[in-house]
Amino acid sequence: MKVGLFIPCYIDQFYPQVGIATLSLLEKLGCDVVYPQGQTCCGQPMANSGFEHLTHGCNELFVNHFENFDYIVAPSGSCVLHIKDHLHVDGKEQAATHIRQRIYELAEFLTDVLKVDNLKAKFPHKVGIHQACHGQRGLGLAQMSELVAAPFSKPQQLLNMVEGLELIELKRSDECCGFGGTFCVFEEAVSVKMGKDRIADHVNNGAEYITGNDVSCLMHLEGILRRQNSNVKVLHIAEILNSI
Amino acid sequence: MEHQHKEHALLAEDFNANEPRVNWHDETLWWIRQKRDKIAWSIPEWEELRETASRIKHNVLGNLHDYLLEFERKAQENGAIVHWAANADEHNKIVLQLLQEQGVKRMVKSKSMLTEECHLNPYLAEHGIEVVDTDLGERIVQLAKEPPSHIVLPCIHKKKEEIGELFHEHLGTPAGNADPKFLTAAARQHLRKEFIQSRVAITGVNFAVAETGEMVVCTNEGNADMGAHLADVHIACMGIEKIIPQRKHLGVFLRLLARSATGQPITTYSSHFRSPKAGQQLHIVLVDNGRSRQLGREDFRNSLKCIRCGACMNTCPVYRRSGGHSYHNAIAGPIGAILAPNLDMKEYADLPFASTLCGSCSNVCPVKIDIHQQLYKWRQVITQEGHAKKTKAAGMHAMNIVLSKPGLYKTAGGVGRWVMRTFPAVVNNGMNPWFKQREMPAPPKQSFADWYKKNRPE
Numbered sequence: 002m003k004v005g006l007f008i009p010c011y012i013d014q015f016y017p018q019v020g021i022a023t024l025s026l027l028e029k030l031g032c033d034v035v036y037p038q039g040q041t042c043c044g045q046p047m048a049n050s051g052f053e054h055l056t057h058g059c060n061e062l063f064v065n066h067f068e069n070f071d072y073i074v075a076p077s078g079s080c081v082l083h084i085k086d087h088l089h090v091d092g093k094e095q096a097a098t099h100i101r102q103r104i105y106e107l108a109e110f111l112t113d114v115l116k117v118d119n120l121k122a123k124f125p126h127k128v129g130i131h132q133a134c135h136g137q138r139g140l141g142l143a144q145m146s147e148l149v150a151a152p153f154s155k156p157q158q159l160l161n162m163v164e165g166l167e168l169i170e171l172k173r174s175d176e177c178c179g180f181g182g183t184f185c186v187f188e189e190a191v192s193v194k195m196g197k198d199r200i201a202d203h204v205n206n207g208a209e210y211i212t213g214n215d216v217s218c219l220m221h222l223e224g225i226l227r228r229q230n231s232n233v234k235v236l237h238i239a240e241i242l243n244s245i
Numbered sequence: 246m247e248h249q250h251k252e253h254a255l256l257a258e259d260f261n262a263n264e265p266r267v268n269w270h271d272e273t274l275w276w277i278r279q280k281r282d283k284i285a286w287s288i289p290e291w292e293e294l295r296e297t298a299s300r301i302k303h304n305v306l307g308n309l310h311d312y313l314l315e316f317e318r319k320a321q322e323n324g325a326i327v328h329w330a331a332n333a334d335e336h337n338k339i340v341l342q343l344l345q346e347q348g349v350k351r352m353v354k355s356k357s358m359l360t361e362e363c364h365l366n367p368y369l370a371e372h373g374i375e376v377v378d379t380d381l382g383e384r385i386v387q388l389a390k391e392p393p394s395h396i397v398l399p400c401i402h403k404k405k406e407e408i409g410e411l412f413h414e415h416l417g418t419p420a421g422n423a424d425p426k427f428l429t430a431a432a433r434q435h436l437r438k439e440f441i442q443s444r445v446a447i448t449g450v451n452f453a454v455a456e457t458g459e460m461v462v463c464t465n466e467g468n469a470d471m472g473a474h475l476a477d478v479h480i481a482c483m484g485i486e487k488i489i490p491q492r493k494h495l496g497v498f499l500r501l502l503a504r505s506a507t508g509q510p511i512t513t514y515s516s517h518f519r520s521p522k523a524g525q526q527l528h529i530v531l532v533d534n535g536r537s538r539q540l541g542r543e544d545f546r547n548s549l550k551c552i553r554c555g556a557c558m559n560t561c562p563v564y565r566r567s568g569g570h571s572y573h574n575a576i577a578g579p580i581g582a583i584l585a586p587n588l589d590m591k592e593y594a595d596l597p598f599a600s601t602l603c604g605s606c607s608n609v610c611p612v613k614i615d616i617h618q619q620l621y622k623w624r625q626v627i628t629q630e631g632h633a634k635k636t637k638a639a640g641m642h643a644m645n646i647v648l649s650k651p652g653l654y655k656t657a658g659g660v661g662r663w664v665m666r667t668f669p670a671v672v673n674n675g676m677n678p679w680f681k682q683r684e685m686p687a688p689p690k691q692s693f694a695d696w697y698k699k700n701r702p703e
Contacts, residue, residue: 038651
């Protein structure tokens with residue numbers, strides 16, 4: 002199984018440890034992983050700001066880098082959702098369609114494709130899950146609190162395999178953290194307030210770590226936590242699943 | 246709207262100046278969202294009900310022309326007089342003429358978001374006619390000379406103490422009394438006088454049944470009934486999308502409306518108006534005001550399925566923390582943000598961006614409008630139509646150039662991180678909105694691509 006590793010731009014630049022944990026985890030699980038050099042961004046920052054018409058360059062790069070893999074995996078629900086919903090390239094529509102159908106967020110790749118049922122990971126801490134909206138409501142990584150339907154959660158399913166890890170309950174299980182792409186700067190006041198409220202929910206329920214499937218949300222929450230001089234840390238789910 | 250407004254982001258920033266108040270507003274609306282969840286879970290077929298409602302409305306939107314004519318014919322057979330208004334101005338003129346024919350200077354109106362959309366109250370005031378809003382929440386914001394901040398809970402932004410002060414000033418209640426029961430009783434006395442004296446009553450319409458020509462008006466206070474039954478003339482104002490094909494479909498919509506809105510099983514009053522009683526006139530004003538245009542926009546057509554329950558507002562994490570007035574539109578929140586650009590794209594160009602696209606709105610919507618996807622699509626349309634700010638457009642073009650060229654991206658990333666490590670003040674300053682209340686991420690020495698090259702040589 003040939004897996005193309007997509008490391009979104011801001012993870013590449015600011016959170017290389019998340020990329021390393023993702024790669025290492027996939028390799029441990031027996032995947033043949035390649036990170037195509039020269040990849041940049043899925044184009045979402047422009048598209049969500051109303052400039053989807055500018056994303057041709059990103060789309061072409063993406064198709065060129067990832068058209069020859071069985072699966073494409075990324076440690077970001079949001080970027081994966083964007084590719085699934087919006088990747089199109091004139092003249093290369095077949096390749097684009099292949100990618101849209103074969104791209105997975107890391108957790109769903111582990112639960113749905115690799116069908117992982119045990120992990121040799123240890124993380125003896127109290128952890129809160131931040132359900133990033135695009136992964137949850139867009140990709141369906143977990144049941145949504147608005148719907149009258151049976152509960153499930155792919156990230157939780159994986160975290161339950163980690164020795165010593167204790168998941169905390171939140172008052173609001175899936176409220177948005179307020180990152181929202183460029184929303185975080187154009188609507189700074191509301192964005193930060195939403196982030197502070199999410200953090201308070203985790204802190205009040207005893208979290209030592211906040212984890213999730215989207216580094217963008219975690220970056221936003223980490224920025225606020227560090228400004229508050231909090232001891233609570235953020236970690237991407239790959240870092241926890243890869244910890245020994 | 247005739248005047249320029251601050252944009253949503255700035256109005257929301259003003260709202261956030263008082264954090265305890267934001268917390269209170271957020272908690273109050275979240276409580277209603279929880280009530281909605283609880284009652285939705287009490288109905289096992291809830292999701293099927295939503296799907297059914299969505300499909301009925303789909304049928305309505307596909308056959309609106311025929312249903313409207315059927316409704317008109319039936320309503321006329323029932324003895325009602327039907328008026329057609331292409332826009333807000335025509336609507337206001339029709340209502341004014343009816344009032345002038347009756348020679349009234351003051352009249353009662355129950356809740357109607359359509360008349361808010363058309364700015365009927367200020368229009369009638371200009372012509373010397375005073376409208377008394379009889380929904381308690383609407384009366385409160387009217388006394389405060391403010392627009393409603395929520396379509397179901399018009400004064401949700403007001404604390405009971407503020408309402409006590411308003412009533413003291415306008416209705417003569419004792420200063421400092423903020424007991425909700427006492428204030429409600431005072432409002433009741435005050436409104437009763439208005440009901441008895443008013444010869445004309447305006448109501449909104451929740452559902453208009455094509456099959457029978459009847460209208461259903463849902464209230465918790467019975468104020469629509471008090472007004473309409475006591476007046477000589479009942480004027481019902483409705484958007485043309487309020488049609489449902491048959492009476493039996495009320496069994497779907499009435500079950501969804503109040504549960505979605507407030508977590509009640511049904512509104513206290515679901516009143517059917519069909520024929521005027523002897524000596525009374527019943528006028529129905531059917532208003533387009535941009536709805537045909539929206540019907541023609543394929544990507545946004547579904548927004549006309551809205552039954553005005555307000556669930557999307559209660560669940561919206563942005564609405565709860567920015568307040569209804571920050572949307573500077575009669576209809577606030579996620580649904581307002583997809584309806585408003587159809588009315589005036591330039592004026593409301595900011596609203597589709599007042600969202601994180603979290604998608605909670607679409608999940609609570611009882612008629613399954615894809616609200617967050619429409620927000621995304623409006624962003625594209627607004628930019629294409631030239632309503633994006635020049636600075637933003639320049640930033641996006643620059644970002645695109647960097648992200649489309651791997652070499653430039655690599656160099657820019659490396660230089661950028663070096664600058665951040667060496668001269669943090671370049672980014673950690675007041676010009677950077679991120680840094681205002683958040684730390685920047687710590688810039689590592691090597692990117693993942695650099696690490697990979699060293700650790701996984703080909």
